[in-house]
Amino acid sequence: MAVTIYDIAKTAGTSHTTVSRALRGNAKISVEVRRNVQRIAAELGYRPDRTARMLKSGKTHSIGVLLPDFANPFHTEFLQAVQRLCQDRGYHLFPVDYRNDEKLERQALEHMLERRCDGCIASLMRFEPLRDLLQEFWDSRIPILVAGLPEDVGNTPVDGYREDFSVGIRQAIEHLVGLGHREIIFAGSWHEDAGVAGDRFEFLQAAYRDSGLTWSHDRIARHWTGDQLADGKASARIIFDKQPNTTAILGANDLFCVGLIRGLTDMGMSIPADVSLIGTDDTWTARYWPTPLTSISQDTESQATFAVETLLGRLESHQWQPSQCMTLNSELIIRESTAAPRTG
């Protein structure tokens, strides 16, 4: 059916090996033979079969990128950054959206193992139940880099990075307290026992205390169905039903915030007049929102750079010793969604 190097070899009157070499230009081949082969290949409409190449060479030149939700601008911005970095290095991306579904998440990881991706970058919901697969990646010598790696990975050998939200959260709380807020809620949509969000609570707690606020678990409003927009919208009511005195909210991610704003608006509240809001991630939604969102910013570009460099570094140097984890800083960007609370 499709034309192969054998077809080219036949019409060129040479061996398929020569064709293979001529087409890729590495080896020493006489100029005329090369040109002739290339001409014939073009005439015949030859396309190399990558699946064959992969099998033979054991390299797929592809990096799997596992993300929870392509609808979330944070993840697509990250993906685009990764893509820009990879394409110059000759790697193709194999992006997978597991849509906040743990079953799909696991399947996707297994799929990457079976597809023999050269490497993998993954933003996981929960680290814990995937330890076995992560170990398998390591054993198969497929470097995998995990975004939002929890503090305690135990003896599971993985690379990764983690946001240090302590700074950003502290700045956020101080900013709000400075404006006069006392009733601040941290709201978001995450899985009950997600590791990442857990980390933030300690920072939160510390930040609250250091700013002279009393801490209690009521300060956290979690609502999870897997749909960030809907969860955000629903949260508006939930928060004010339980804590009617709330004057400021920290939203766990920008997509959730979009939903939250919708919910608040529907309740007749406006931002920042009735309630102050701080987003997290600082995606285009935060920047372009009619009332631009004050946000705790993650540096997507740095994350992507670290991820790609670490991954390709491992790939190209075959270093399999220590696993790396980088900590990145977060920072508060003040815009217009925060203001002094309504008095009285």
Next chain:
Amino acid sequence: MAVTIYDIAKTAGTSHTTVSRALRGNAKISVEVRRNVQRIAAELGYRPDRTARMLKSGKTHSIGVLLPDFANPFHTEFLQAVQRLCQDRGYHLFPVDYRNDEKLERQALEHMLERRCDGCIASLMRFEPLRDLLQEFWDSRIPILVAGLPEDVGNTPVDGYREDFSVGIRQAIEHLVGLGHREIIFAGSWHEDAGVAGDRFEFLQAAYRDSGLTWSHDRIARHWTGDQLADGKASARIIFDKQPNTTAILGANDLFCVGLIRGLTDMGMSIPADVSLIGTDDTWTARYWPTPLTSISQDTESQATFAVETLLGRLESHQWQPSQCMTLNSELIIRESTAAPRTG
């Protein structure tokens, strides 16, 4: 390195053929042998090598999905819809974001050919310069389905669908004229000679005339750099510099509208008090925006369904006769971004 069926065969004391059969469950294999093989495979941590499977069987079980911009919710919503439909049918998606870059677009298409995708769904910038590749897909018996197929595909054999914007645009113009608008601009960010947008102009023109408005090319404001958000933002000023009497704008896509709103807001204009705005695509941004956008809605779900059904239909039935093109209707959804123009 990795464990193969030969390794399993050896420890199971059988042939690799039997192992292959036992593992997939299709062929007739005695229950005990099958169980034994499966147990050993699990113990050894066997993972089938998909690249080998692909090469041997000639099927990759993957559908390439080529899209211009993952940052645009319209495209990711489509992608997620396609994914939902494909996963039940046993196909994996291979999504590629060509980031509005014609060079990357072409490369990606070639890559799918070389990766031997079973099929392909593509939303292209311009049809014209890709005719040769589209023909190649057809010749290679790789069904490809093009979103936003132009009216005139000549003799290039491709499947596709196209939005019929005439209805939506007519409704939009009538809606605006009904509210009292006379100075309506169609604004967007598209490549100079993109085929799709061209279609809309005729509808536009007809719709303008039928509503008793005078038509001229000044009614169209095109600004293209490839970044929808930035283009939208910049367009606000451009539009009012040229046409200060504008009272309503039709935005070519939702991401562009987000930018446009930003630009308008920066100029101190509010929606719909100072200017009415109608979006296109009706993504979550339109629905969740603080002032929910009146939108010309494309039915993403229908598009995805048609795309997947047509593609898999071809794949499974090996029908290579007539190429199909479906026309889908658009419809105006009225929300809060449109109102009567300021009098005087």
Next chain:
DNA sequence: CTGAAAGCGCTAACAG
């Protein structure tokens, strides 16, 4: 029901 043998399209020693 099971095994032996062939080969998917390509790359990579190893000889010439």
Next chain:
DNA sequence: CTGTTAGCGCTTTCAG
């Protein structure tokens, strides 16, 4: 510089 030979890991006839 070029050709011969041998697989990569798997599926698939074709005989037992």
